[in-house]
Amino acid sequence: MFIVTNRMVNEQGKTPSEIFGEKPAEGPNELRLAEARRQGKQWQLDLLPDQITAEMAASVGLDPDLPHPASAYVARKLLERCAGTGSTAKQKLKTGKHLLLFVHGFNNDLDDVLERAAGLEARYGVEVLCFSWPANGGGARGVLSYKSDKRDALASAGALDRVLEKMKGLLDEFNGQYVTQLEEKAQKKFADNGEAWDRYFAKEVNKRCPFTINLLLHSMGNYLFKHLLGSTTYHANQLLFDNIIMAAADTNNELHAQWVDRIQCRNRLYITINERDGALMASRMKMGEQQKARLGHYTRRLDARTATYVDVTNQPHVGDSHAYFEGDALANEKVLRFFHTVFNGGTGESAELFDAAPLSPLATAQKNHRPEQGGGFSLCAHLVATRPPGASVLPLPAGALRCAPVAVHRPWPAICPGPVFAPGTRIPGAWCRFFGQVFPSGCLLTSRVTHWLTALFGQPAHPIGHQVFPNCPTK
Numbered sequence: 001m002f003i004v005t006n007r008m009v010n011e012q013g014k015t016p017s018e019i020f021g022e023k024p025a026e027g028p029n030e031l032r033l034a035e036a037r038r039q040g041k042q043w044q045l046d047l048l049p050d051q052i053t054a055e056m057a058a059s060v061g062l063d064p065d066l067p068h069p070a071s072a073y074v075a076r077k078l079l080e081r082c083a084g085t086g087s088t089a090k091q092k093l094k095t096g097k098h099l100l101l102f103v104h105g106f107n108n109d110l111d112d113v114l115e116r117a118a119g120l121e122a123r124y125g126v127e128v129l130c131f132s133w134p135a136n137g138g139g140a141r142g143v144l145s146y147k148s149d150k151r152d153a154l155a156s157a158g159a160l161d162r163v164l165e166k167m168k169g170l171l172d173e174f175n176g177q178y179v180t181q182l183e184e185k186a187q188k189k190f191a192d193n194g195e196a197w198d199r200y201f202a203k204e205v206n207k208r209c210p211f212t213i214n215l216l217l218h219s220m221g222n223y224l225f226k227h228l229l230g231s232t233t234y235h236a237n238q239l240l241f242d243n244i245i246m247a248a249a250d251t252n253n254e255l256h257a258q259w260v261d262r263i264q265c266r267n268r269l270y271i272t273i274n275e276r277d278g279a280l281m282a283s284r285m286k287m288g289e290q291q292k293a294r295l296g297h298y299t300r301r302l303d304a305r306t307a308t309y310v311d312v313t314n315q316p317h318v319g320d321s322h323a324y325f326e327g328d329a330l331a332n333e334k335v336l337r338f339f340h341t342v343f344n345g346g347t348g349e350s351a352e353l354f355d356a357a358p359l360s361p362l363a364t365a366q367k368n369h370r371p372e373q374g375g376g377f378s379l380c381a382h383l384v385a386t387r388p389p390g391a392s393v394l395p396l397p398a399g400a401l402r403c404a405p406v407a408v409h410r411p412w413p414a415i416c417p418g419p420v421f422a423p424g425t426r427i428p429g430a431w432c433r434f435f436g437q438v439f440p441s442g443c444l445l446t447s448r449v450t451h452w453l454t455a456l457f458g459q460p461a462h463p464i465g466h467q468v469f470p471n472c473p474t475k
Contacts, residue, residue, distance in 0.1 A: 019110075033071065061076065098343070101128075101131060216247060271307050280296050
């Protein structure tokens, strides 16, 4: 596998962790590339020269008489491995792999990173490209180590930005001439039929590039990415990834929507949560009161409009795991299937991945609050499928919808069959449970469901605080 890093290089080192050390390079945005191969129980690391040799250039179809950076060589190699072989997209998909860029978290030396990346490749059948930053505490321990890694994460944001910029540039270069030629062909064939033009173009592009590119941010790797989004150079707004998975995010839950909603991807942005996550609970204790609730272990204020929140808390075999995409947690078949799907560019909240709990009607609190057919209705912390504001709002089912063993939170209405309430009516009595918070039935629960309640009740909804509708009991 290939590694790109901004760690300081010691070319006399023997092991990966000796070659790439604990500190950032003198210029923290400076990048080095290496190829790692397992030899028995050990890893062999080959540093790539900044400018590749003529033989290396020729081996990947580059002009050997021209200078080429190592990044061009790595890009061609990855494209070869991912694209597969065959004349059709189906054949290429069978022989190729999806690409996963992996950004690790706190307290990982390069040997740790390689072992985890190798596990991802073996377990999920993906091609992993590692971005490794100096995340082993600078030799410190405990609180000092954690603070040291946070400083190094901040210093590494520019380096990750350069990685994303390089990836996007190399892909554009690889596809540019082909796309131009394909557009000309499509124009000749379907100049007067826009729909046929689009179908033809998408089909031909998929033949050339049948794999997806996905991003896994683990733990403090999310903190690094957050600060990348705030940089002035920032290339993370380029549409590069199909799925982005923010696993066990060691960054503040508070106000996370402000930066999460800036992230672009073609398919889905997933934020995974384990309230029993031992490492995230420890990170909060290490920093004391100044460390706020972590995004990866807190199920309140899940209000990013572009994110799908996946809660694995209390699911079989997950326990207090901080890396539940590996290890004992994968004895849970549905957790395994979820991560396999999203790491390979698929949609993780597909219905076949989840179970719906039995729906039980609720009694009405007041006689004049008439439920429609299907009995009463409960909002629960686990909504499976959703639709953004502006789209038509479909009615919700009678009863709580629960999926197991993985719960999906999202701040938009569930797409479910069967009418429950007509516009202008209120949720009948009892209490409604939404995102783990309990509110009186009939109330506007939180600002994140403003659009849904406005459409359902035909009443204006205010975006601030806990508002109520006319004649609705207060909390």
